Amino acid sequence: MGLLSRFSRRKAGGSGKTSTQDAQYLANWAKTHTGVEAYVEPKTTVTDVTAVLIAVDGEWTRRIVGERGAQKLAEDLGIPVYDVWKTGYPQRMRDYDARKKIERRRQAEGS
Numbered sequence: 001m002g003l004l005s006r007f008s009r010r011k012a013g014g015s016g017k018t019s020t021q022d023a024q025y026l027a028n029w030a031k032t033h034t035g036v037e038a039y040v041e042p043k044t045t046v047t048d049v050t051a052v053l054i055a056v057d058g059e060w061t062r063r064i065v066g067e068r069g070a071q072k073l074a075e076d077l078g079i080p081v082y083d084v085w086k087t088g089y090p091q092r093m094r095d096y097d098a099r100k101k102i103e104r105r106r107q108a109e110g111s
Helices: 020-031 069-077 091-110
Strands: 037-041 052-054 060-064 079-082
Touching: 020 060, 020 069, 037 069, 052 069, 052 091, 060 079, 069 079
Parallel strands: 037 079
Antiparallel strands: 037 052, 052 060
16 A cells, blocks of 8 residues: 555545645655654644654654544654654754754845
């Protein structure tokens, strides 16, 4: 059973499943980055359960995956998955965001 066959299209209001497009995006992102780990964020009043994929250099991406989608995603991609409520976000993610902020500021000053 392939990655995309394990996920079905998300319906309005959140069905708890990852859309095929989001699943493909996350799979491609994980394949093109090194040391990827998944951090699962809980459902809120605004969004369904989301997964944040974080690479070894701190680069990250986030997509809605639904309640069971995060575990399935991690299994299919062969990456570790963590509950963000228990572990928090890794320092490398905050460091990456800080570096990007400095780069944007320098670029704006140089223009």
